[in-house]
Amino acid sequence: MAGKVLLINPARHFIANHNGLGYLVPLGLVSIGGPLIDDGFTVKLIDHDAYGWSFKKLVEEVGKFDPDYVLLGHSGSTATHKTAIKTIHEIKRTYPNITVIYGGVYPSYADKSIMRECGEIDFIVRGEGEQTIVGLVRTLENGGELEYVDGVTWRHGDEIIANRSRNPIVNLDQYRPGWELVDWSLYQLFGFKRAAGLQFSRGCTLTCSYCGQWMFWKKWRHRSPENIVEHLKVLKEIYNVDYVWFADENFSADKETVKRLLELIIESKLDLSLNINMTAADVVRDADILQRYKAAGVDYIVMGVESLKDSVVANIRKNNPFDVSKEAVRLLHAHDIISLTNIIYGLEDESWKTLWEKFKGMRELDSDILNACYIMPHFWTAQGRTVKPSEIIQSDLDKWSYRNQVVATPYLTPFELFLGVK
Incomplete structure (x- = not known):
């Protein structure tokens, strides 16, 4: 009989979700849930972000489902990384035999450093997950050879192994989102x-x-x-x-x-x-x-x-x-x-002049809704690679949510830039 897979959306609690837009369906997890169901696995989704449970309550709910595998991922993967790691720690502390799988954009690029950081993570799925997660869990169920599962980073004793990357899915129609997993009231x-x-x-x-x-x-x-x-x-x-x-x-x-x-x-x-x-x-x-x-x-x-x-x-x-x-x-x-x-x-190097130019340009643009945000120097982007470590003024990944300044501006203090953005 196929195993049980629990999908968890970590509790990041972005301001826009709490006060305005509302919570969005965790589409990445729903997208891999459908293929897992169709391959015969028993699957459950917990949106810890939307439920707002304590970690104690979350761990209790994990125990009720009694999964063989827990998979975590979040669309805001960089800003959610710290809470994802805490979630993994809380689950593994109580249920050490559960296999933990982690995925998302940030884990895809920082896979080996994350595996070194958190020994409680068993696997990282890199890139789009529909084919990879089914292949990984099916291989684990059957006792197969993990080195042949493309798109996975895993542990072999003390060694961290990154298998070759998986090619993009050619026919997206063959994989359906698992809509039946969603608690639509949220x-x-x-x-x-x-x-x-x-x-x-x-x-x-x-x-x-x-x-x-x-x-x-x-x-x-x-x-x-x-x-x-x-x-x-x-x-x-x-x-x-x-x-x-x-x-x-x-x-x-x-x-x-x-x-x-x-x-x-x-x-x-x-x-x-x-x-x-x-x-x-x-x-x-x-x-x-x-x-x-x-x-x-x-x-x-x-x-x-x-x-x-x-x-x-x-x-x-x-x-x-x-x-x-x-x-x-x-x-x-x-x-x-x-x-x-x-x-x-x-x-660009922001100054009072560039802020005034932006303000005038925004008035001329006349958009109905304007979303002002800060540059995020993700190390896998061309822009991020130009930023020197000394220019990073906010190292706390929790703050890498596009709503906080991360990169120093030579002509403005953080408070001055904040005033300009607002």
């Missing part, structure tokens, strides 16, 4: 609409210097439009979901495929509210079909504008000079689609 957008996440595509066609997602997913791929519509029907008709956020880095990279998807969603008449991520350049490119986006239920489009200065945009390898970003916002206004734009502080 996920309400602003406390009103039942919300779910979904991925149409993975990866990005851009190679922005501050971002590691395009390296994590390796290349841009997508589910078939037909497959996405079937998932949307399940979410609406079975689980009464009203709002779906697409967790894609670059939803509209392929215009013709997206046109087909929008047509199918319109035909389905599901009456869902959709949130997607697009580049400003793609919004402008798709000016002739923005009415289809709106008809399909796209009410919100998030754009990673990041900078309002063309020289900085070029330096970070983005494709949206200021005029393009302005035109994208104008087009969304014209089609009654809410525009959300991200601006990153720290992509």
